[in-house]
Amino acid sequence: MGGVLVRRLLGALPILLIVSLITFAMIHLIPGDPAIAIAGMSATPEQIANIRRDLGLDQPLPAQLWAWYANLLHGNLGRSLLLGQPVMTATLQRLPVTMALSAYALVLTLLIGLLSGIVAALRQNTWIDQAAMVLAMLGISLPSFYLGLLMIIVFAVDLRWLPTGGYIALSSDPIGWLATSTMPAISLALLLAGLLARITRSTMLEVLRQDYIRTARAKGLPDRTVVLKHALSNALIPITTVVGIIVSLLISGSVVIETLFSIPGIGQLLTQAVLNRDYPWCRVAC
Amino acid sequence: MKCVLSGVLASALSVAVAQAEPFKCPHVGGDFVFGQEANINTLDQMTSATISTRNIAMNIYETLMTRDENNHPILDLAEAMLEAPDHLTYTFKLRQGIHFHNGKSMTSADVVASFDRYAKVGNQRSTLDNVDHWDAPDAQTFVIHMKKIQPTFIEALSSFSVPIVIIPSENRDVPAQQLTQPIGTGPYQLVQSVPGSMVKLKRFDGYKPNTSFQERTGFGGYKQACFDTVTFRIVTEPGARVAGLRTGELQGVEDLPATSIPDLKNDKAITILPLKNWWIQIANPNTSNAPTDKVLVRKAIQAALDMDEIMDAASDGNYQLNVGFQYPNQPDYTDVGKETYNLHNPELAKKYLTEAGYQGEPVVLLTNKDYPPMYNSALVMQQQLQAVGVNAQMKVVDWPTSVQMQQNTTEGWNFFFTGWGTQPALGALATMQFLVQPNASYKPAGGKDDPDVLAAWNDMNTLPTVEGRQEAFARMQKLVLERVYAVPFGSFTKVQGVRANVEGFVPFRIPRMANVWFTH
Numbered sequence: 080m081g082g083v084l085v086r087r088l089l090g091a092l093p094i095l096l097i098v099s100l101i102t103f104a105m106i107h108l109i110p111g112d113p114a115i116a117i118a119g120m121s122a123t124p125e126q127i128a129n130i131r132r133d134l135g136l137d138q139p140l141p142a143q144l145w146a147w148y149a150n151l152l153h154g155n156l157g158r159s160l161l162l163g164q165p166v167m168t169a170t171l172q173r174l175p176v177t178m179a180l181s182a183y184a185l186v187l188t189l190l191i192g193l194l195s196g197i198v199a200a201l202r203q204n205t206w207i208d209q210a211a212m213v214l215a216m217l218g219i220s221l222p223s224f225y226l227g228l229l230m231i232i233v234f235a236v237d238l239r240w241l242p243t244g245g246y247i248a249l250s251s252d253p254i255g256w257l258a259t260s261t262m263p264a265i266s267l268a269l270l271l272a273g274l275l276a277r278i279t280r281s282t283m284l285e286v287l288r289q290d291y292i293r294t295a296r297a298k299g300l301p302d303r304t305v306v307l308k309h310a311l312s313n314a315l316i317p318i319t320t321v322v323g324i325i326v327s328l329l330i331s332g333s334v335v336i337e338t339l340f341s342i343p344g345i346g347q348l349l350t351q352a353v354l355n356r357d358y359p360w361c362r363v364a365c
Numbered sequence: 366m367k368c369v370l371s372g373v374l375a376s377a378l379s380v381a382v383a384q385a386e387p388f389k390c391p392h393v394g395g396d397f398v399f400g401q402e403a404n405i406n407t408l409d410q411m412t413s414a415t416i417s418t419r420n421i422a423m424n425i426y427e428t429l430m431t432r433d434e435n436n437h438p439i440l441d442l443a444e445a446m447l448e449a450p451d452h453l454t455y456t457f458k459l460r461q462g463i464h465f466h467n468g469k470s471m472t473s474a475d476v477v478a479s480f481d482r483y484a485k486v487g488n489q490r491s492t493l494d495n496v497d498h499w500d501a502p503d504a505q506t507f508v509i510h511m512k513k514i515q516p517t518f519i520e521a522l523s524s525f526s527v528p529i530v531i532i533p534s535e536n537r538d539v540p541a542q543q544l545t546q547p548i549g550t551g552p553y554q555l556v557q558s559v560p561g562s563m564v565k566l567k568r569f570d571g572y573k574p575n576t577s578f579q580e581r582t583g584f585g586g587y588k589q590a591c592f593d594t595v596t597f598r599i600v601t602e603p604g605a606r607v608a609g610l611r612t613g614e615l616q617g618v619e620d621l622p623a624t625s626i627p628d629l630k631n632d633k634a635i636t637i638l639p640l641k642n643w644w645i646q647i648a649n650p651n652t653s654n655a656p657t658d659k660v661l662v663r664k665a666i667q668a669a670l671d672m673d674e675i676m677d678a679a680s681d682g683n684y685q686l687n688v689g690f691q692y693p694n695q696p697d698y699t700d701v702g703k704e705t706y707n708l709h710n711p712e713l714a715k716k717y718l719t720e721a722g723y724q725g726e727p728v729v730l731l732t733n734k735d736y737p738p739m740y741n742s743a744l745v746m747q748q749q750l751q752a753v754g755v756n757a758q759m760k761v762v763d764w765p766t767s768v769q770m771q772q773n774t775t776e777g778w779n780f781f782f783t784g785w786g787t788q789p790a791l792g793a794l795a796t797m798q799f800l801v802q803p804n805a806s807y808k809p810a811g812g813k814d815d816p817d818v819l820a821a822w823n824d825m826n827t828l829p830t831v832e833g834r835q836e837a838f839a840r841m842q843k844l845v846l847e848r849v850y851a852v853p854f855g856s857f858t859k860v861q862g863v864r865a866n867v868e869g870f871v872p873f874r875i876p877r878m879a880n881v882w883f884t885h
Contacts, residue, residue: 115765
């Protein structure tokens, strides 16, 4: 058993090496370098050159690659050029922010998507069905960025119910977290809730036409039991697959939403890291 | 050593006499939340030239000399500066009773350590190129010994581009960009920095204001921290900054989008503060690549341009037409070369093109979308050039790529679009460095400066009198405009805003948090 494990780990090493080489090469192939991004608009070439020298970016690429591997062997992922802090620290600080926001958005997606999908299926071809599907289409069609801006105007500027942006950690103030995360979570959730609602509706309609549902109704089971116990439990199998995709979409969607609402999560960092050529962070996350 | 009282100190004293009572905070307390448009990568001011770092760090740090409201050099942590008659020694007497945020008294040993670190990792360490060495004969005296006379040394030393901030001597050997716990002598001290999110400062109770002044001026003067805390929140999305200001979550913001200003002006709870002359919108030609290697082609392009149209598109209407490389309120300002500016003369442009033998070769405008004013000005310029028969083409990349292309290659582009912000504000000397090697933005053929331009530049640096140096600047500006080594479009206005209950906030090159207070 131990031998197998060692062989597998050794076998993974060349793959890791190749992946890291490709990542390193791809990042460095992008024109522009972090010194330019760090220096700002009015910097002179001298100032840019000094930053490049101070950060070791003037070294030949093989030397930079070697230094990166040497640091990796010591468990050091480097310092983020954009944030001026270790990559590991930056990642660990920001990951919980994005995870908490995504989890909140997932709960909202499931609530809105499943409920509206089920109701639409049960009231097929009625105004309720059509209204639910129109809303779902609207959710899918509206860019989350635009929806977020609309929500800021309505709920923050006009009604003053929620803050315009910023972030309060769940651990430090749960109510504050709820206030700062609700609009971003809804912006993220509505897009995917529309998708989930349409899939839930079509799956439920298919299941509701099955013989075992007809049998359950014939046995005199109440509608609630038929829908929740027999129909939904079977419909959930394809829906669960979609939810897996939704989770990944929520995390990628946070790239835009975190920027809009000034939330210091992984999504915001990813955007800025790529735009500013933050090599150390991109080597780990991109 | 026979010493002379510097003009710098004299100007400081004249300010002192002009006013009677030093500033006193009308109200003390509160948390001022400021929405900043850009992230900061460091608070290590010595190693950063970015506006975003300076915005925050210059409320924490101070320098021996800095600039006043009108950009004149003034003393800050020094109470006197004596220049030797041979101009090879500058002696600074430090103000007494200055403490760092860690409680330690500031002495000349800290100044020596600060200069040592700056010489090693300072982002603009060439400021000290002509300095032979520095020393501290006693705890309150710091002396700079020059290798050779540099009439512009005080101008360079007081620059706020990458200021030589004074740090405690124990931080002398901290590597570049790794000074994560900034300790200065300024009116505010760091409480917390959450990268990418916010920076919180608090009032430094041990702060000793500069009694040579009665009021804040520029980066220096008599400063008092009236807020308990100041929070800089990073809000990169303009719409979110506007929303934050309207709801009062942010009490001050920078860079309000022009489209939001009419609405905000109607809001009595908000005060709009335009900051004129924030940067010069400019396009730099590539004189090493055809067809812009021909001066007549460049003159044709210059003649075709309507600067009003370009600046209107670039700034959404927040601009001023401006000849040359300084602003009208600056001492070095001159409008020489105005006969080349904003001609909007298609017939003249076509005449120059014919004389140049232009055959429709592409003129590539290298720009980016990271800074919309640069993209918009390129777009309008392209249309104006096409209207006179120039085959103008856009090359749109991101900012780092465009800078790298401009710096590293003379192929594939003819005009590079940028903005000159900090340097024009610092003065003519800082600005015109962009037009000589190693920074020559017009990419002179063979990397060799235009000898006439270089001669004017040398005079700007070496002539002993201010008048002589100003004349040299005027000569250089005229040459650059006549030979079209740069095409300045106009000056850009940056609009800031505060809540109406904020007093004392005057737009400047940074949001100054000293001498600003809440009325209620």
